[in-house]
Structures are given as C-alpha cells and as structure tokens.
Amino acid sequence: MPNSEPAGYDPQSVERKWQRRWDERGTNRTDLAGATRPYFNLMMFPYPSAEGLHVGNVFAFVGADIHGRFRRLAGSDVFEPLGFDAFGIHSENFALKVGTHPAELIPRNIERFRAQLKRIGLMADWRYEVQTTDPRYYKWTQWIFLQLYRAGLAVKRRAAVNWCPACKTVLANEQVIGGFCERHPDVRVEQRMLDQWFFTISRYAQRLLDHLETADWSHSTRTIQANWIGRSEGAELVFATPAGKRITVFTTRADTVFGATYLVLAPEHPLVADLTTAEQRSDVQTYRRKVSAMDLVSRKVGDKAKTGVFTGSYARNPATGAAVPVWIADYVLMEYGTGAIMAVPGHDERDFEFAATMRLPCVRVVAGPAQDASTPLAAAEPDIPDGRLVNSPGFDGMPWREAGRAITAKLAEAGLATPVVNFRLHDWCISRQRYWGPPIPIIYCDGCGTVPVPEKDLPVVLPALEDFRPDDSGVSPLARLESWYRVPCPQCGKMGRRETDVSDTFLDSAWYFLRYPSADRDDLAFEPGLTRRWLPVSSYIGGNEHAVLHLMYARFITMALHDLGLVPFEEPFRRFRAHGTIIKDGAKMSKSRGNVVNPDAYVERWGADTFRMYLMFLGPYQEGGDFRDAGINGIRRFLDKVWALVDGVAVGPQTPSPNPQDPALVRLMHRTIQRVTEDTESLSYNTAIAAMMEYVNALRDGVAVGSLLSPLAILLAPYAPHFAEECWERLGGKGSVMDAAWPRFDPALAVAEQVELVVQVNGKVRSRLPMPRGATEATVVNAALADPAVQRFTAGTAPRKVVFVPDRLVNLVV
Numbered sequence: 001m002p003n004s005e006p007a008g009y010d011p012q013s014v015e016r017k018w019q020r021r022w023d024e025r026g027t028n029r030t031d032l033a034g035a036t037r038p039y040f041n042l043m044m045f046p047y048p049s050a051e052g053l054h055v056g057n058v059f060a061f062v063g064a065d066i067h068g069r070f071r072r073l074a075g076s077d078v079f080e081p082l083g084f085d086a087f088g089i090h091s092e093n094f095a096l097k098v099g100t101h102p103a104e105l106i107p108r109n110i111e112r113f114r115a116q117l118k119r120i121g122l123m124a125d126w127r128y129e130v131q132t133t134d135p136r137y138y139k140w141t142q143w144i145f146l147q148l149y150r151a152g153l154a155v156k157r158r159a160a161v162n163w164c165p166a167c168k169t170v171l172a173n174e175q176v177i178g179g180f181c182e183r184h185p186d187v188r189v190e191q192r193m194l195d196q197w198f199f200t201i202s203r204y205a206q207r208l209l210d211h212l213e214t215a216d217w218s219h220s221t222r223t224i225q226a227n228w229i230g231r232s233e234g235a236e237l238v239f240a241t242p243a244g245k246r247i248t249v250f251t252t253r254a255d256t257v258f259g260a261t262y263l264v265l266a267p268e269h270p271l272v273a274d275l276t277t278a279e280q281r282s283d284v285q286t287y288r289r290k291v292s293a294m295d296l297v298s299r300k301v302g303d304k305a306k307t308g309v310f311t312g313s314y315a316r317n318p319a320t321g322a323a324v325p326v327w328i329a330d331y332v333l334m335e336y337g338t339g340a341i342m343a344v345p346g347h348d349e350r351d352f353e354f355a356a357t358m359r360l361p362c363v364r365v366v367a368g369p370a371q372d373a374s375t376p377l378a379a380a381e382p383d384i385p386d387g388r389l390v391n392s393p394g395f396d397g398m399p400w401r402e403a404g405r406a407i408t409a410k411l412a413e414a415g416l417a418t419p420v421v422n423f424r425l426h427d428w429c430i431s432r433q434r435y436w437g438p439p440i441p442i443i444y445c446d447g448c449g450t451v452p453v454p455e456k457d458l459p460v461v462l463p464a465l466e467d468f469r470p471d472d473s474g475v476s477p478l479a480r481l482e483s484w485y486r487v488p489c490p491q492c493g494k495m496g497r498r499e500t501d502v503s504d505t506f507l508d509s510a511w512y513f514l515r516y517p518s519a520d521r522d523d524l525a526f527e528p529g530l531t532r533r534w535l536p537v538s539s540y541i542g543g544n545e546h547a548v549l550h551l552m553y554a555r556f557i558t559m560a561l562h563d564l565g566l567v568p569f570e571e572p573f574r575r576f577r578a579h580g581t582i583i584k585d586g587a588k589m590s591k592s593r594g595n596v597v598n599p600d601a602y603v604e605r606w607g608a609d610t611f612r613m614y615l616m617f618l619g620p621y622q623e624g625g626d627f628r629d630a631g632i633n634g635i636r637r638f639l640d641k642v643w644a645l646v647d648g649v650a651v652g653p654q655t656p657s658p659n660p661q662d663p664a665l666v667r668l669m670h671r672t673i674q675r676v677t678e679d680t681e682s683l684s685y686n687t688a689i690a691a692m693m694e695y696v697n698a699l700r701d702g703v704a705v706g707s708l709l710s711p712l713a714i715l716l717a718p719y720a721p722h723f724a725e726e727c728w729e730r731l732g733g734k735g736s737v738m739d740a741a742w743p744r745f746d747p748a749l750a751v752a753e754q755v756e757l758v759v760q761v762n763g764k765v766r767s768r769l770p771m772p773r774g775a776t777e778a779t780v781v782n783a784a785l786a787d788p789a790v791q792r793f794t795a796g797t798a799p800r801k802v803v804f805v806p807d808r809l810v811n812l813v814v
C-alpha cells in the first residue's frame, strides 16, 4: 500500500493552511459587544523599526499570545489587539539617516511588521489595530492633552532641562546615561533653560505609590516604580542669615542638625546672588557658568571629585545657634527638596568628602553602643544601628529616630521647622522640539494669551514638511512653516501662532489600551460601554525596561482621566507581568555586538510553531534564556513524534484491542494536564513544554489512542497553534481547536504514584516516608527533616551532606 506511507510534518504547508482558515473563518475575531466573559490580553505594542521584528519582540509576543490562547481555551472571550508606536525620535533620526521622509518610511515598516507578526501566528484581532501616527489616533492624543490642560494638569513653565546637542531636543532624566544621551553614547548632555509643557504627575505621587501595595504586578516592577517615586519623610529646617534671609533645607535626618557645620545651595538657587559677597563674586560666577554646561544626571553621580565655592555668607544653625558658612556645589540639585542642604559631614558620605576637600569642620552627633561623644570619625557614619545622640544638648542619649521627631517639634515651636514629605518623582516634561510627533494643540494670541485649539478643530494635523531637520535653536522645525505656524486665534480671530512643539512619544503610548476596543470609532476616543466591559486590562505583559516611564505615565493618565470622570477606574492594568530577556553568547542582543538573531530565517527554516516553542523552552518566561542554535532540533523532533502518533491513529488501522487504555498512561495524562494547566497559568512555559515531552515519550512506548492524543492537541494549541489545529482536525475534532474546551484532569488520577523512601541519618535507617514518585531531593529532605523520628537524631541541625537516590533513599549526614 504505497499510498498509505505517512507524509512527514511539513510546517510551511500546515501554517499556510491554518492562517488562511483563520482569516476565512474569523477564528481570531472577538465579539466585543457580545462577549460575556471578557478578557483583555494586552502586550506592549512595538515600535516598527526599519530592521523588522527583533527576536526579543517575538519572545515577548509569543509568551503573551500563549497566555491569551490559554485563557480562551479556559473559557474567556479573549481580546488580543496589536498596534504600532511609530512616532518619536527613533523613527525620525532613522529617517534622517537614510534620507527618507518618516511619513514614507513608517507605513512601509508597519507593513513589514504586521506581516511578520501574522507569520508567527498571534491570535490578534487585526480589525482593532492602532497606529499612533494616524491622525485618527493622534486626534485623541491631542484631545487628552486638552482635557488635562483644562484641569490644570498641563502647564507651561521655564525649567532647567537636559538637552542633547545631537538629538536637538530635551531628554528625560532616565534617558541620560552617565552624562551621555542614551541614543548618542558619545554625546554629552547639556543643561538648558527652556519653556516646556509639563504634566503635573508629581501631584499624584502618593496615590501612585499607595496603589502599588495592592497591585497584582511583578514584584520587580513594583519595586522599580516605588524607588522612582522615591518618597521620603523629613523636615524643612530654616537657617537664617544675619541680613534676615531664610534658607530652607530639606532633610530626612533632623536628628543630625547639631552636626550641620555648613550649608550647600544648588548653584541655580535663587538666593545665591543675594548671599554672594563682593570678594567671592567672580569665583561664584565662574563656577555657576561651569555647572550650567553640565547635565543633571552626571551631577548626581556620587563618586566624582567634589567641587564647590564659598559664597562669603554665614547662616545660623537653628539648633546650635552657631554661624555656619554657606557654599554652592554641583552635587546639590534644585529639583530635589528645596535646592539647599544642611551638610552633616559626620554622618553623610558626600558631605564628608566635601568637608575633607574644603577643610570644613566635622562633628559626631550619633554614637553606637560601643562609641561615645569623643569617638573619632575616620569616615562618614551614615547609618549607626542602635545609634543615640551625642553632642546635641537637650537630646543626648535619645535614639536617633525619636530624636529626629523631637528636634523637629522643638524647632517648629520657634518657627524654624516644618515636617514634610518629599518625592523624587518630578513632573513629566511632554514637549519635544522635533517634527515627528503630534503637534501640541495650543495657539498663542497677543490679545488672549494661551488658547487651546477647540475640540471641533482636532486633529491639528502634522503638516508635510520636506526639511524636518531639527536645529540648535531649541525651536521645533514646524516653526519654519509660516503657512502652518500663523493661524487665526480661535477666540478673537486676530492672527496668532501655533505651539510648534510636538508631544512626547510616551504620551502616545500612555493611553493606547483605552483606544483598542474603540479603534473603529471616529466620533470618540473610547466608547463608555466598551470601556466598562473590557477595561481595566486583564493582563499586561511587557518588558521591565518600561517599568518607570511608560508604565508610570499610563497609570497617571488613567488616574487623571478617572478624576475627570472620563473612565470608571483608577488603575489601567489589573495584572502586569514582566517577561525576561533573550541573550546570545552571554550578552544582550545588540547590533554593535553582532549577536542579533533574525527571526525570519528561523521561521522560514523551522516554521513558526517550532520557533515559538523553542523560544519558550529557553528558560522561564519571566527570566529569559540563552539562545543556542543547537536546541531547536529537539523541539522539532518532539513535534515530529506527536505528528507520527497522530498519524498512527488517524491514518493507520484502529487498535483492535477492546480496552486499549493503559491505566498508567491514563494516570500520566491526568498528571500532564494538571502540570501543563498550572504551569501555563503561571507563565512557566518551559516546564509545561517539558511535561508534554515526557508524556509524548511515554505514549511512544505504550499504545497511543485518540482519547490520549486529543487532550494533547488542546494542550499544545497555545504553544504551537497551527500544528495543534492540524492534529485536532486529523483526530476528528470539530471546528477550530481554539473553540475546544481546555481538558480537565481528575485530581485522584493526577496524583503521582506513591513510593516508600528510606530515610537514614549518618547511614542508619531511622524512618520510612511515603512520597510521590519522582519527588525532588529538596522535597524529600524537607519531609525527612520534618519527621519526628528523624528529628530525634538530627537535633534540629541542618545536614552537612545529603545522599539522595531518587524514589529509594535519602541519607542525611549531620
């Protein structure tokens, strides 16, 4: 029978067939209005670079897609949209480099990305795709700006900002790496004073922090956000000058005020000019000029040599009454606290270094149990456990925490202290002096001042500008287009001028999840009924590199819209999980290292399903793994085995045995369903795949029948969707495997077979323990140590050595 020769697994034809079917049958479409169990499965939408999809993107999306498919099989109506985040400097700089206009380049990149994303088999409902560069989208980005503007949350003010001379625009502090631009690692970032639009996110700092406590988010992401918000409790203390100027400092350590031997002001502090004496004037001016050429981030670097200049003035320490000198130094920043600090060299490292360099006095005011008031300080001692105050008349002997509160209270009576809470989180600068972004919808009129563009005139379309190169003026290239720049004032009709800055690309991505369900609506940003039904997002999966900017801004915008009555929830994401990173040859993939993997070549050679499973098998999804070419063969062999098993059932003669089901295999099937269910649920995809592999190996040694294989096809569907569809069909399944129900396991059958393990202590048998077959060493040792019969001989000490023979014996050497 030459015709019955089973055809081997050909991924390309299987994947082509099922992608066509999905399109024809609308398999991946979600009925947004009719869904009864909505589950919004969000993944971070990509920036469509010219290079195409990166293997890191594929890793992220496949992991999120597995989650969405799993939820759908488990009974939810899953909505899995995708889109493109295509505005911003990355696109613009690349367009400048290759000499093609971004308006031409971006649609091409998007097309390529979309094709690649479809090829890897995502369950995306492409009817709801969004593109941030589409006027249909950014009309609503501008609308959101106007809502915040009316609420007083968008303000324009002059501020010191980081300026990259190569980008020719402002940068967020987080985009400055060790003093250099993140996009231009050899370009030093400067500081400039510019008029900028800010969103006042700092007003939301406490709320953003409070909600983190109960958020179902990856622990690492929560920690990064909490640190970025940077709440500190402390006090503002007043140091007055003989001329009556009050210098306010913020400190978290009011207990050390008796050790404050000098003050340091930020060079930009408004009191510096008044405090500078005639003989110090030229030194102070020179220093201030030098500092203004530096960026804010390198000023924060702790380990550089301390520099500074004495102003010539003194101020009174509110606790000691002594006159202390007032200095300026670059390590103090205007943006944190009050822009002035009291320096306590005995208990602060930077102050100690500064005092040592400038020969300023240093006094101990906190002593540990083995120290006293005269114990010398060889270095700063910032944190002394069980420290008590010394050299602080009236407070000596008091524990330092208590003393901080007591001193603040005492000085408050004299009007010299105020308890305050401070945050590191500063306002979000959203204006960019570039071309490729949504114009900020504001018009300036000589008569009326700042006038918002009326909503009916939105969008303010980004005009086609042939020469969109930025210049060094600090003004966007849009200002060069007179016909666009000059516009009648919406209030009085006289000639006014448009705002020429465009908004930060992080504003585009701060609300895109709200747009998805309403992406087909042009009459509103997000439809209230759909928003209530589908949001907050059920699951959000993305990279931890977005823990601070994107994820914080998205939370802030949602909170602000909530307060304006525009959305019925305060937090946008019910659950957030950070995925890991794929590395190659021990390093993160990057063009400069030459270790970037092109996913297309792999998909072409192996098929999307094998590549998907291979990526997920590299390591725990939330940790990532090392990309090694060798391993992909193993996945392919696994799928070939499944193919052959299905072939044997679907094509070959039915097994004649009346009771073909081997009880051991049935038990293993239930165990496998349980493991794959639990591991897929917890994003532990690599161990879920391992469980399926074990099962398939056992099936090959036994008698495979359809009832043992159909559940496997469903378990495989999230991981290798095309392959699973084909198996499902061959096994006689109806419709799409994605419409099947996730298999249930019988807990009684899923329990592993019990074996009796011998427990020895120092080679002598002391107990016997029933354990599930295959129990790990750690499980067995823990069980043994908890056994009273064993405890009599271990005397509560941890074993020095463990000898473990799986399923048979454990010997604890104590």
Ligand SMILES: [Zn+2]
Pocket (backbone or CB within 6 Å): 164, 165, 166, 167, 168, 181, 182, 183, 184, 187
């Ligand atoms: Zn730059």
Ligand SMILES: [Zn+2]
Pocket (backbone or CB within 6 Å): 445, 446, 447, 448, 449, 489, 490, 491, 492, 493, 494, 496
């Ligand atoms: Zn006017």
